[in-house]
Amino acid sequence: MNIYENIVILNASLPDEEINASITRIKDLVTNSGGETVKADLWGRRKLAYEIKKQQKGFYVFFVFKTPAPSIKKLEELYKVFDPIIKYMVIKLGSKQVKALEAAQAAEAERAEKAEKAKVEA
Numbered sequence: 001m002n003i004y005e006n007i008v009i010l011n012a013s014l015p016d017e018e019i020n021a022s023i024t025r026i027k028d029l030v031t032n033s034g035g036e037t038v039k040a041d042l043w044g045r046r047k048l049a050y051e052i053k054k055q056q057k058g059f060y061v062f063f064v065f066k067t068p069a070p071s072i073k074k075l076e077e078l079y080k081v082f083d084p085i086i087k088y089m090v091i092k093l094g095s096k097q098v099k100a101l102e103a104a105q106a107a108e109a110e111r112a113e114k115a116e117k118a119k120v121e122a
Helices: 016-033 069-081 093-119
Strands: 002-011 034-053 055-068 085-092
Touching: 002 016, 002 034, 002 069, 016 034, 016 055, 016 069, 016 093, 034 093, 055 069, 055 085, 069 085
Parallel strands: none
Antiparallel strands: 002 055, 002 085, 034 055
C-alpha cells in the first residue's frame, strides 16, 4: 500500500454538520476500499489566495492515507462530482517523506506520553 497526502478545500459557507459529513464520507471511501486514514487535520476556515468557483473562503482539511492505488482514482472521481469540494490535491509520498512522517508520528506519541506522565505525577 502507498501513502498519500491529500488536501481538500470545502465550501466554507456550509454548516459544520455538512462539513463533518463530507469528511466522514471521504474517510469511509478510503476505509471501504481497503485503506486507512493515518491522519486527518482540520485547518478550518481560511481566506483563499484567489477566488475559486466564486468562493473567497474555504474550509481546509488535510489527510494522510495509507491505501492501494486504485482507491485514489475512486477518491478523485468522488471529488470531481461532490459539490461541497471546491479544490483538492492528492500527492503520493516518496520514501523520504514516509520516513519523515513516521519520525514525526513517533515524536508526537512520545510527547503525548510525557505529558500524560506529567499529569499522573501532578
